[in-house]
Amino acid sequence: MKAALFYPSLAFCSALLLSACTSTSQNNTVPADLARLSDSALKSELAYDVVKSLTVEVGPRIAGSEGDKRAVAWAEEKFKALGFDKVYKEPVRVRNWSRGIADAKVIAPYQQKLFITALGGSVATPEGGLITQVVMFDSLASLKQADGAHVRDKIVFINQRMQRDRAGKGYGPVVIGRSQGAIEAAKLGAKAVLIRSVGTDNSRFAHTGVMQYSDDVEKIPAGALSNADADNLQAMLNAGKDVTLAVEMRAKEHGWQTSYNVIGEFTGSESPDEIVLIGAHLDSWDEGTGALDDGAGVGIVTGAATVIKNLMGQPKRTIRVVLYASEEFGLTGAQEYTRKHKAELGNIIVAAESDFGAGEIYQIDTLFAPDAVEQAKPLFAALENIGVKQGHNQAGGGPDVSMLPKYGVPVVSLLQDGTYYFDYHHTANDTLDKVDPKALAQNQAAYALLAYFMANSGVDTRPAPASH
Amino acid sequence: MKAALFYPSLAFCSALLLSACTSTSQNNTVPADLARLSDSALKSELAYDVVKSLTVEVGPRIAGSEGDKRAVAWAEEKFKALGFDKVYKEPVRVRNWSRGIADAKVIAPYQQKLFITALGGSVATPEGGLITQVVMFDSLASLKQADGAHVRDKIVFINQRMQRDRAGKGYGPVVIGRSQGAIEAAKLGAKAVLIRSVGTDNSRFAHTGVMQYSDDVEKIPAGALSNADADNLQAMLNAGKDVTLAVEMRAKEHGWQTSYNVIGEFTGSESPDEIVLIGAHLDSWDEGTGALDDGAGVGIVTGAATVIKNLMGQPKRTIRVVLYASEEFGLTGAQEYTRKHKAELGNIIVAAESDFGAGEIYQIDTLFAPDAVEQAKPLFAALENIGVKQGHNQAGGGPDVSMLPKYGVPVVSLLQDGTYYFDYHHTANDTLDKVDPKALAQNQAAYALLAYFMANSGVDTRPAPASH
Structure with a gap:
C-alpha cells in the first residue's frame, strides 16, 4: 500500500x-x-x-x-x-x-623479514611452518594459466597492485585474487599463497579480508604481504634468482x-x-x-x-x-x-x-x-x-x-x-x-x-x- | 697549505x-x-x-x-x-x-592492544611484564615538575606531538622526551616510561630511537606508542578514568x-x-x-x-x-x-x-x-x-x-x-x-x-x- x-x-x-x-x-x-x-x-x-x-x-x-x-x-x-x-x-x-601470528621471511638469497597477515578464514601452516621457493604471478588469471610443474610444492605470490580511485573501482579486479587465490594455487599443488595486499598504500601493514576455499580442493594457508614488502619481494624475484621463504601462520577456527x-x-x-x-x-x-x-x-x-x-x-x-x-x-x-x-x-x-x-x-x-x-x-x-x-x-x-x-x-x-x-x-x-x-x-x-x-x-x- | x-x-x-x-x-x-x-x-x-x-x-x-x-x-x-x-x-x-618483542595493552577500563616499540637501548620489563596504572604528561618539562606521589609505581606516558616542518624543526623540542624520559620518570619512582612516538604521521607504527640512562638512577623500560595508539590512550585518559596497562618488553644487550x-x-x-x-x-x-x-x-x-x-x-x-x-x-x-x-x-x-x-x-x-x-x-x-x-x-x-x-x-x-x-x-x-x-x-x-x-x-x- x-x-x-x-x-x-x-x-x-x-x-x-x-x-x-x-x-x-x-x-x-x-x-x-x-x-x-x-x-x-x-x-x-x-x-x-x-x-x-x-x-x-x-x-x-x-x-x-x-x-x-x-x-x-x-x-x-x-x-x-x-x-x-x-x-x-x-x-x-x-x-x-582468529588470526594468530603470521610471520614470513626471505631466507635465500638474502635474509629479510616480510610483513604479512593471514587472510580471513585461512588455515594455519603445518607445525613448524613452511620453507619453500616462491613463484610470482601478476594476477589470478595468470596463475590459472600456469603449468603445474612450475607451481607444485611452492608458495604462490600473486603480485597485482590495486589502483587508486574515488569510487574504489580498483578493488574488484584485484580482490578476486584474495578470495580465489588459495583455491587456484592449491589446484596446481602449491603449498601456500601470498597475495600483494589489496590496498592503495605503501605501508608495511598488510591488508586482511575474507578468502574462500572449495570443498574439493586442499585447503592451503593464505596470507597477504604489505605493499612495501611485496615491492621488496618483487625486486628480489625480478633480479632472477630463486627466492626461498619461511612462512608460519597460526590462524584458527573456533567454531x-x-x-x-x-x-x-x-x-x-x-x-x-x-x-x-x-x-x-x-x-x-x-x-x-x-x-x-x-x-x-x-x-x-x-x-x-x-x-x-x-x-x-x-x-x-x-x-x-x-x-x-x-x-x-x-x-x-x-x-x-x-x-x-x-x-x-x-x-x-x-x-x-x-x-x-x-x-x-x-x-x-x-x-x-x-x-x-x-x-x-x-x-x-x-x-x-x-x-x-x-x-x-x-x-x-x-x-x-x-x-x-x-x-x-x-x-x-x-x-x-x-x-x-x-x-x-x-x-x-x-x-x-x-x-x-x-x-x-x-x-x-x-x-x-x-x-x-x-x-x-x-x-x-x-x-x-x-x-x- | x-x-x-x-x-x-x-x-x-x-x-x-x-x-x-x-x-x-x-x-x-x-x-x-x-x-x-x-x-x-x-x-x-x-x-x-x-x-x-x-x-x-x-x-x-x-x-x-x-x-x-x-x-x-x-x-x-x-x-x-x-x-x-x-x-x-x-x-x-x-x-x-636487540629489540625483542614489545607488547602493550590496556586492561582497564577497556581492553585494547596498543602498538609500541622499545626505545633503542632500553632494558626489558621484569619477567612476566608490568601491570600498573598509567599517568599522562604533556611534555618532559611537565614530568619534571610532577609530584612523586602521583608517579610512583606507575607508567609515565609523555604525550607530546611532533610538529611537521620542512627543516625538521619539530624534532628537537620533542626528542628530549625520548632521550631523557626514562631518567626523569625513574627519579620519581615510575616503573616504565612510554612516549608518544617522535613522528609526524598517524600510523600505528611506533618510532624507535636511542634513549639514555643515568648511572645514578634506576634503569626502567622505555618504549614509544604509535601516534594512533597515543591518540587512543589519550582519549581514554581524558575521559577521566584510571587506565591500567600491561606492558612487556624483551629488549636485550649483547655486549x-x-x-x-x-x-x-x-x-x-x-x-x-x-x-x-x-x-x-x-x-x-x-x-x-x-x-x-x-x-x-x-x-x-x-x-x-x-x-x-x-x-x-x-x-x-x-x-x-x-x-x-x-x-x-x-x-x-x-x-x-x-x-x-x-x-x-x-x-x-x-x-x-x-x-x-x-x-x-x-x-x-x-x-x-x-x-x-x-x-x-x-x-x-x-x-x-x-x-x-x-x-x-x-x-x-x-x-x-x-x-x-x-x-x-x-x-x-x-x-x-x-x-x-x-x-x-x-x-x-x-x-x-x-x-x-x-x-x-x-x-x-x-x-x-x-x-x-x-x-x-x-x-x-x-x-x-x-x-x-
Missing part, C-alpha cells in the same frame, strides 16, 4: 508555501525543514562521538570474539543513551576465526558462536509499521579499531537518526537503525536479518547502508519504482546543497542491504569519496585518527536527509524494479 | 672563456663542467640503484647485528664494483642491542661487537692527500629496511662520487666516501673515525654528510673560512640551477661530521626537504618505496657538484671558523 503524501509537493511548495522553502539548489527548491535538518546535522558531532566511543571503548571486534560481545553490549547501551525508543538484538550464528544484529528504532508516529532502514555493520577486523570499517558507518546512521529525533521530533514512519553482525565473514548478520524478517520486508520503504569509510558523499544512486524518482526531488535538492549529486536508479544499497531489492525493497546508495579508503581498509591502521570529523558530519547530514524525507514526506518508492 | 686555484675564476670565465660557461643562474655564471656534471647526475640512477641494492639485498642492519655484518661486506663489494680505486674498512667497537666504517676513495690525481669527505651512515634501525635512514644517504654520496669519476675522470683531490658505523647508537663510527684520523684532519678540505632522507635539497649552508665563501660562487651558481639556494656560513655538516669543525675542518650542510621524513623515520615503514628517485637524483647532483668543485677547483675553505 502506498501511503498518502505527507509532504507538500514541489509545485505546492514553490507556489503557495514559500515560507516553507528556504534555499534553492541548482534544480530545485529545498523545503525549509530539510534545510534546517541539514544545517543541524552538519554541525552535530554525534556521528563522531559515536565512532569515537566505539573505537576507544571497544576497539577491535571480529565476529564472535570477546570484542564483538562488548560491541553488542555497547550498541544496546548507546541506542538507549541516545533515546531510541525501541532497542533490541536478534541472534545471528557467526563463524569465529560458530552467537552474535547479534543490534537494532534501535524511533517508532513512527503515524505509520509505525512502515520502516526506513539505515544500517552499518558492527563487526570489524581484528587488527585496527574498525574506525573506517565500519565504525564510521555506525556513527553516521546512529547520528543521523538521533539528529532527526532531536531536531524534528518523532518521525511519521519508523526509522530503524540496524547494526549488522559479521559483515566481514560473509554478511551472515544481513542474511539472518533477511530470513527472519522475510514476511515484513514489504514494509521497508527504503534501505541504505553506510560501509565505505568516512569520505564525503558525492552522489546518491537510487533503486526506486521508476515513477517515484520524481517525487524524491526535494530530497535530491537538499542533498545537492551539501555536495551530493543525483545519480542513476540502479543502486545496490551497500553490502548488508544488497539482498533486499530482490524482495522489492527500494535501496539507496550514498556514494562516498573512497580515494584514501583503501590505504587503511582491513589493516591495523584503521583507527579513529583516519576519520575526518567534517566529512563524517556531511555523511550524517546526507543520511539524516534521506531518512527524514523517506519517513516524513509520504513518498513511497516501492516496489524496487527488478535488479539490473 | 692552501692549494693553488685549479679552477678559472668567475671573472675569467665570464670575460674570456665563454665556451666554458654554459648557463647562468640568477646571480652567477655556471661553469660548463659543473653544468655538464649536474645534468648527468640528475639523469643518473646510480644513487637509486645503490639504495635499492642495500635495502633489497641487506635490509635492516642495526649496529653489531648479522645484518650490519652483511652491510659491511655489501659496502666493500659495492665500492669495488663501482670502480673506487681504494676500498677499505676501519674497525669500530659498537654496542649491540660490544666489532663493526666497521667502510671507506671508498677516488684518489686525487694532483693532491691525493687533500680529502673531500662525503659520508652517510651504513647502520640502520632494525624494523624498516633503512631506506630513508640512511640508505638514501649511502646512495647519494656513493652515487655522487661515482658519477664524478665516470663523467669527469679522476678528481684532482681525493674524494673519500665514508659509510659510518653505528650512527644510531651514539655516533660511535664517527667518533672512532675522528680519533683514528686526528693527525690528518687538517687535510680534509671539506666534509658533508647526507642523513635526512631522500627529500630534495633546497639550501646549502657552509662553515668555511669567511673569506673563502666568495670563492665558492661557481658552486653556489650551479646549485642554484637545481633549486638549491645559498644559506648561511654556520653549518653543522650532519651528525657524523659534526665533531670535525672543532678541529678546523670546514663542513657543508645540504638541507633536504624533510616535510615527510618524520612520517617514516625509525619505523618499520622506512622502506624503499618512500624514496622518490627524482628527488634522490637531485641530491646526487648536489653532492656531485659539491664534491667535484671542492676536489677540482683548488678552492680551499680551511680552516673552519670557531663554531657558533
Whole structure:
C-alpha cells in the first residue's frame, strides 16, 4: 500500500508555501525543514562521538570474539543513551576465526623479514611452518594459466597492485585474487599463497579480508604481504634468482558462536509499521579499531537518526537503525536479518547502508519504482546543497542491504569519496585518527536527509524494479 | 697549505672563456663542467640503484647485528664494483642491542592492544611484564615538575606531538622526551616510561630511537606508542578514568661487537692527500629496511662520487666516501673515525654528510673560512640551477661530521626537504618505496657538484671558523 503524501509537493511548495522553502539548489527548491535538518546535522558531532566511543571503548571486534560481545553490549547501551525508543538484538550464528601470528621471511638469497597477515578464514601452516621457493604471478588469471610443474610444492605470490580511485573501482579486479587465490594455487599443488595486499598504500601493514576455499580442493594457508614488502619481494624475484621463504601462520577456527544484529528504532508516529532502514555493520577486523570499517558507518546512521529525533521530533514512519553482525565473514548478520524478517520486508520503504569509510558523499544512486524518482526531488535538492549529486536508479544499497531489492525493497546508495579508503581498509591502521570529523558530519547530514524525507514526506518508492 | 686555484675564476670565465660557461643562474655564471656534471647526475640512477641494492639485498642492519655484518661486506663489494680505486674498512667497537618483542595493552577500563616499540637501548620489563596504572604528561618539562606521589609505581606516558616542518624543526623540542624520559620518570619512582612516538604521521607504527640512562638512577623500560595508539590512550585518559596497562618488553644487550666504517676513495690525481669527505651512515634501525635512514644517504654520496669519476675522470683531490658505523647508537663510527684520523684532519678540505632522507635539497649552508665563501660562487651558481639556494656560513655538516669543525675542518650542510621524513623515520615503514628517485637524483647532483668543485677547483675553505 502506498501511503498518502505527507509532504507538500514541489509545485505546492514553490507556489503557495514559500515560507516553507528556504534555499534553492541548482534544480530545485529545498523545503525549509530539510534545510534546517541539514544545517543541524552538519554541525552535530554525534556521528563522531559515536565512532569515537566505539573505537576507544571497544576497539577491535571480529565476529564472535570477546570484542564483538562488548560491541553488542555497547550498541544496546548507546541506542538507549541516545533515546531510541525501541532497542533490541536478534541472534545471528557467526563463524569465529582468529588470526594468530603470521610471520614470513626471505631466507635465500638474502635474509629479510616480510610483513604479512593471514587472510580471513585461512588455515594455519603445518607445525613448524613452511620453507619453500616462491613463484610470482601478476594476477589470478595468470596463475590459472600456469603449468603445474612450475607451481607444485611452492608458495604462490600473486603480485597485482590495486589502483587508486574515488569510487574504489580498483578493488574488484584485484580482490578476486584474495578470495580465489588459495583455491587456484592449491589446484596446481602449491603449498601456500601470498597475495600483494589489496590496498592503495605503501605501508608495511598488510591488508586482511575474507578468502574462500572449495570443498574439493586442499585447503592451503593464505596470507597477504604489505605493499612495501611485496615491492621488496618483487625486486628480489625480478633480479632472477630463486627466492626461498619461511612462512608460519597460526590462524584458527573456533567454531560458530552467537552474535547479534543490534537494532534501535524511533517508532513512527503515524505509520509505525512502515520502516526506513539505515544500517552499518558492527563487526570489524581484528587488527585496527574498525574506525573506517565500519565504525564510521555506525556513527553516521546512529547520528543521523538521533539528529532527526532531536531536531524534528518523532518521525511519521519508523526509522530503524540496524547494526549488522559479521559483515566481514560473509554478511551472515544481513542474511539472518533477511530470513527472519522475510514476511515484513514489504514494509521497508527504503534501505541504505553506510560501509565505505568516512569520505564525503558525492552522489546518491537510487533503486526506486521508476515513477517515484520524481517525487524524491526535494530530497535530491537538499542533498545537492551539501555536495551530493543525483545519480542513476540502479543502486545496490551497500553490502548488508544488497539482498533486499530482490524482495522489492527500494535501496539507496550514498556514494562516498573512497580515494584514501583503501590505504587503511582491513589493516591495523584503521583507527579513529583516519576519520575526518567534517566529512563524517556531511555523511550524517546526507543520511539524516534521506531518512527524514523517506519517513516524513509520504513518498513511497516501492516496489524496487527488478535488479539490473 | 692552501692549494693553488685549479679552477678559472668567475671573472675569467665570464670575460674570456665563454665556451666554458654554459648557463647562468640568477646571480652567477655556471661553469660548463659543473653544468655538464649536474645534468648527468640528475639523469643518473646510480644513487637509486645503490639504495635499492642495500635495502633489497641487506635490509635492516642495526649496529653489531648479522645484518650490519652483511652491510659491511655489501659496502666493500659495492665500492669495488663501482670502480673506487681504494676500498677499505676501519674497525669500530659498537654496542649491540636487540629489540625483542614489545607488547602493550590496556586492561582497564577497556581492553585494547596498543602498538609500541622499545626505545633503542632500553632494558626489558621484569619477567612476566608490568601491570600498573598509567599517568599522562604533556611534555618532559611537565614530568619534571610532577609530584612523586602521583608517579610512583606507575607508567609515565609523555604525550607530546611532533610538529611537521620542512627543516625538521619539530624534532628537537620533542626528542628530549625520548632521550631523557626514562631518567626523569625513574627519579620519581615510575616503573616504565612510554612516549608518544617522535613522528609526524598517524600510523600505528611506533618510532624507535636511542634513549639514555643515568648511572645514578634506576634503569626502567622505555618504549614509544604509535601516534594512533597515543591518540587512543589519550582519549581514554581524558575521559577521566584510571587506565591500567600491561606492558612487556624483551629488549636485550649483547655486549660490544666489532663493526666497521667502510671507506671508498677516488684518489686525487694532483693532491691525493687533500680529502673531500662525503659520508652517510651504513647502520640502520632494525624494523624498516633503512631506506630513508640512511640508505638514501649511502646512495647519494656513493652515487655522487661515482658519477664524478665516470663523467669527469679522476678528481684532482681525493674524494673519500665514508659509510659510518653505528650512527644510531651514539655516533660511535664517527667518533672512532675522528680519533683514528686526528693527525690528518687538517687535510680534509671539506666534509658533508647526507642523513635526512631522500627529500630534495633546497639550501646549502657552509662553515668555511669567511673569506673563502666568495670563492665558492661557481658552486653556489650551479646549485642554484637545481633549486638549491645559498644559506648561511654556520653549518653543522650532519651528525657524523659534526665533531670535525672543532678541529678546523670546514663542513657543508645540504638541507633536504624533510616535510615527510618524520612520517617514516625509525619505523618499520622506512622502506624503499618512500624514496622518490627524482628527488634522490637531485641530491646526487648536489653532492656531485659539491664534491667535484671542492676536489677540482683548488678552492680551499680551511680552516673552519670557531663554531657558533
